[in-house]
Amino acid sequence: MSEVNLDLTRAVEQIYPSREALQAVLASGRKLTIYHGVDPTGPHLHLGHATNLILLRRFQEAGHKIIFLIGDFTARIGDPTGKMSARQALSADEVRQNFITFRRQAAKVISFRGPNRATVVWNSRWLGRLRAAEILELMGKVTVQQMIERDMFQARRKNGKPIWLNEFLYPLLQGYDSVALEVDVEVGGNDQTFNMLMGRDLLRAYRGREKFVITTTLLVNSKTGGKLMNKSEGGLINLDDSPEVMYGKVMALPDEVIFSIAELCTLTPTATIADWRALHPRDAKMQVARAAVTLYASVTAAAKAEAAFVATFQKGGAPTEMSEVRAAAGERLGAVLIRAGAVSSQAEWRRLVLAGAAREVAGGIITDSHLTIGRPLELKIGKHRFWRVTIT
């Protein structure tokens, strides 16, 4: 653990109460307990989560204790942060389905093995046991004014949108995690600032302890200002995407964000990233894509993914691995593709054919949407959908 350089600037937006205070504690040599929580509202961890995990990894390598918290209880309420409308509640089962592989995904970045292994905790363990009296006590720590001060609550009031009481409870419960865990540091995206500071207040109120809060930089598109890892914005890059898919998704990102990705989502040294800025944008992007796949999969996978990408897209070929669907001879191609989930309806298939978007990998464009299958086919639909149709 000697001289591990803990860079408190890369990917870090802000540190509460102050960077200096945290540095002082770190300099004392004290080993800290640090946690980061993720709500399993979906089944994947993505590049946005990775920023936090990478920071945790750096702390872990410096010998600090890491706790990876799965917010299985809080996920069911739904975090109102940034939401213009209330989220619908998830069932306990859905949540369980979602987090089932979280640890495996997180293990791509932080280590759950070895002497200083990270631990996983679920917040239902304590939140699920809170009794009414305890919840009332918790609610007695924060005022309504403090709560509705938040921007998005203000915005919703202005727009006549509902604010549900359980949404008020969300920051309290998330904050209570800090109390239950008695941690020294919490790491999270800067969109979580309010919730994390709530935990800081609560920890002080309950235990008289100080907690550092480190907010990390969010992946945003500098041009549009939109969050990058966002379902509505399109490209969600998941940590468990296959190497080829991840490589392709990184390549599909707009130029202006690639260095943010490099800094926030890969382990590439800052100096190397600086060198990449001199490259042709496409080549820089390939470097970043390769670095990402290397981290989340492996070096060899990254090399393979890159080769596949070049062959498929830059040279217009087809990937070696494509989705397969079996069909009976004489079956209508459109029907088969709907069954396979390649297209959503006859209507969509017809539109694609009409647009000239469906072609055989080896040959020509398919012009007849009513084509029946007589032999095995390798299809390319649009730019990204590749399907191999085999005959049973």
Add this chain to the structure above:
RNA sequence: GCGUCGGUGGCAGAGCGGUCAAUUGCACUAGACUGUAAAUCUAGCGCCCUUCGGGCUACGGAGGUUCGAAUCCUCCCCGACGCACCA
């Protein structure tokens, strides 16, 4: 409880008796262009039918008026806002 406004496609948000499968923006898909993209331009974007043609299902829910309803009426459900009530 009373009153007012409102509930439209993934989201935002028009339409307020026929020309509405529903303007528009975003998102999304495809084509062209490229550096894989992005930007730009073009087209598409409920489902089914081989058709520039036809059918079906849709505008919170259930009924009703009408030749015809997303649009009018009744009841119900849900939300916002205001007022009242509170042993």
